Amino acid sequence: MIIPRKGTGLLKRGFPAALIWIGLLCITTSCGSTSRLSSSASDGRPKVLTTFTILADMARNVAGDRLQVASITKPGAEIHGYEFTPSDIERASGADLIVENGLGLELWARRFTEAAGDVPTVTLTEGVEPLLIEEDAYAGKPNPHAWMSPQAAQLYVDRLVEAFSELDPEGASQYAANGEAYKSRLQELDGELRDSLRSIPPDQRLLVTCEGAFSYLARDYDLEEAYLWPVNAESQISPRRMGRLIERVKRDRVPAVFCETTVSDKAQREVARAAGSRFGGSFYVDSLSDRNGPAATLLDLQRHNVKLIKSGLSSVSGPLP
Numbered sequence: 001m002i003i004p005r006k007g008t009g010l011l012k013r014g015f016p017a018a019l020i021w022i023g024l025l026c027i028t029t030s031c032g033s034t035s036r037l038s039s040s041a042s043d044g045r046p047k048v049l050t051t052f053t054i055l056a057d058m059a060r061n062v063a064g065d066r067l068q069v070a071s072i073t074k075p076g077a078e079i080h081g082y083e084f085t086p087s088d089i090e091r092a093s094g095a096d097l098i099v100e101n102g103l104g105l106e107l108w109a110r111r112f113t114e115a116a117g118d119v120p121t122v123t124l125t126e127g128v129e130p131l132l133i134e135e136d137a138y139a140g141k142p143n144p145h146a147w148m149s150p151q152a153a154q155l156y157v158d159r160l161v162e163a164f165s166e167l168d169p170e171g172a173s174q175y176a177a178n179g180e181a182y183k184s185r186l187q188e189l190d191g192e193l194r195d196s197l198r199s200i201p202p203d204q205r206l207l208v209t210c211e212g213a214f215s216y217l218a219r220d221y222d223l224e225e226a227y228l229w230p231v232n233a234e235s236q237i238s239p240r241r242m243g244r245l246i247e248r249v250k251r252d253r254v255p256a257v258f259c260e261t262t263v264s265d266k267a268q269r270e271v272a273r274a275a276g277s278r279f280g281g282s283f284y285v286d287s288l289s290d291r292n293g294p295a296a297t298l299l300d301l302q303r304h305n306v307k308l309i310k311s312g313l314s315s316v317s318g319p320l321p
């Protein structure tokens with residue numbers, strides 16, 4: 001198999017400094033053994049590393065069994081401000097492709113890919129028309145959570161098919177077929193979510209979350225969105241922002257408010273209490289669950305979240321007295 005040194009422009013390469021980085025880091029830390037690298041190398045299949053678990057699931061759907069796919073961050077990890085480790089760099093420098101979301105999601109990505117060295121990188125949101133964040137310090141920046149739209153997720157699949165075909169041209173027809181099959185499942189999911197959310201009453205379609213991660217989903221399915229903070233990297237509550245949200249929840253008689261699994265739900269439970277609403281549960285957004293959890297794949301994640309939204313917002317009880 002030939003991995004092209006110069007791609008068609010889709011794949012970018014980091015600065016070839018991996019060995020220097022690992023060398024420097026090993027002076028101050030104890031670097032792990034290289035057994036993982038040698039065992040994966042013996043597998044023979046090209047190695048693809050994604051920045052988080054949801055992208056790994058999407059990548060596996062396209063790769064089939066031709067590529068080894070793994071995520072750098074583990075299920076449940078906070079991914080916006082993740083602090084990568086020497087062993088992450090070691091894994092990445094042994095990879096054939098790094099897959100990232102882009103749109104500013106992974107604040108650590110540039111430093112990471114530079115440290116990983118001469119490894120091609122593909123950004124899956126290339127081609128996605130971003131929604132812009134409207135509030136606070138993030139105003140005007142793109143909202144990075146585009147995978148939360150099954151429509152936009154299909155554009156991610158196109159990027160994966162292109163990148164894998166460039167990495168492994170002999171597998172191109174298989175990647176194209178896998179990509180088409182996965183896109184039809186995402187398209188079916190889109191219809192299923194639309195049908196499911198349609199029945200929420202018009203005056204109960206305000207989705208209150210911890211992070212502003214549902215902008216794409218809210219746009220697709222005609223929901224309104226309000227949140228405690230725009231992105232989890234800034235998961236600090238200002239009393240003003242919290243007060244504003246409590247007022248909104250009270251005013252609109254929002255039956256349930258939600259958080260997500262990768263951050264603390266403490267503040268949102270307080271919003272529910274202060275506004276006379278109830279805490280409706282935590283979504284999977286920036287991470288899958290572990291294999292036995294309710295969101296082991298992107299498709300399961302969406303179904304789990306929409307079930308929570310529907311049961312929370314369809315409630316006829318309204319706010320507590």
Ligand SMILES: [Zn+2]
Binds near residue numbers: 080145211231232285
């Ligand atoms: Zn997020």
